[in-house]
Amino acid sequence: MGIKQTVGNKRVSTGIDGLDELLMGGLPQGSVTLVSGTPGTGKTIVCFQYIDEGLKHGENCLYLTSDERISNLIHQAKELGFDFQSAVDNGQLKFLYLDLERRDIHKEMDDTIKTGGYTRVVLDSLTPISEIPVWLVNKGNEIIPSEIPSDRNTFPIDSVQAIRTHVRRLMSILEEDDCTTLVTSEIPEGSRCLSRDSISEFLVDGILLLDLDSTMDRRKLTIRKMRGTKHTLKPQDIEITEGGIRLL
Ligand SMILES: Nc1ncnc2c1ncn2[C@@H]1O[C@H](COP(=O)(O)OP(=O)(O)O)[C@@H](O)[C@H]1O
Numbered sequence: 067m068g069i070k071q072t073v074g075n076k077r078v079s080t081g082i083d084g085l086d087e088l089l090m091g092g093l094p095q096g097s098v099t100l101v102s103g104t105p106g107t108g109k110t111i112v113c114f115q116y117i118d119e120g121l122k123h124g125e126n127c128l129y130l131t132s133d134e135r136i137s138n139l140i141h142q143a144k145e146l147g148f149d150f151q152s153a154v155d156n157g158q159l160k161f162l163y164l165d166l167e168r169r170d171i172h173k174e175m176d177d178t179i180k181t182g183g184y185t186r187v188v189l190d191s192l193t194p195i196s197e198i199p200v201w202l203v204n205k206g207n208e209i210i211p212s213e214i215p216s217d218r219n220t221f222p223i224d225s226v227q228a229i230r231t232h233v234r235r236l237m238s239i240l241e242e243d244d245c246t247t248l249v250t251s252e253i254p255e256g257s258r259c260l261s262r263d264s265i266s267e268f269l270v271d272g273i274l275l276l277d278l279d280s281t282m283d284r285r286k287l288t289i290r291k292m293r294g295t296k297h298t299l300k301p302q303d304i305e306i307t308e309g310g311i312r313l314l
């Protein structure tokens with residue numbers, strides 16, 4: 067990311083066969099990559115494969131989700147062939163449920179990432195958390211996401227500017243030197259944007275775009291951006307099967 071100096075030459079495997087080769091070996095270590103797509107395009111499955119790859123290498127992994135049904139996620143992963151339950155049991159994988167009602171949600175994320183020693187982090191998905199109310203405090207000089215308003219003059223704001231400031235704050239929490247991060251973003255059907263908030267694509271080091279053509283019954287994965295990497299822009303044909311996403 068912009069102020070971060072640690073995006074270096076080391077590469078982190080995505081866990082998707084064939085994709086690392088298109089990325090000069092994988093994701094740049096320490097980078098944050100946005101995984102964008104409309105619903106059902108395979109964003110969560112990309113995250114599963116990424117986490118599974120880390121587990122195979124004995125890495126500590128963190129899966130942040132605002133879906134409280136973590137057991138469902140573990141079950142979905144299992145259906146695709148990823149055994150996350152034993153990784154949770156042995157402490158190698160942590161699922162953290164981000165309760166969007168909680169005022170200290172950012173602190174919880176920050177503390178967990180800073181103290182957990184994780185090398186792989188997934189935020190699935192950025193969209194609901196980026197849309198929680200933010201508050202204008204300190205006579206309007208400061209925008210604070212989801213904090214307890216301390217005075218009566220505090221009020222929630224709902225502007226593009228506020229959402230952007232909030233997304234910047236979220237991204238800075240995810241910028242941890244030693245971990246390489248995937249962040250999913252839901253794009254509305256038919257949109258040409260790369261994220262719903264239309265700011266996160268500018269803040270991240272990389273963008274993987276997932277797409278589907280229901281008429282042709284085809285799926286695609288495109289590397290739209292990857293800092294420090296010479297890569298093809300050509301959409302790659304993919305399929306989702308047992309084991310996850312595979313390049314065709
Ligand atoms: N075992 C499977 N075999 C083939 N396709 C699958 C399988 N499991 C899931 N899928 C496909 O993956 C889609 C869900 O992918 P997911 O990563 O959850 O999407 P997103 O997170 O982008 O909304 C399903 O709608 C289905 O089309």
Ligand SMILES: [Mg+2]
Pocket residue numbers: 109110190
């Ligand atoms: Mg999903």
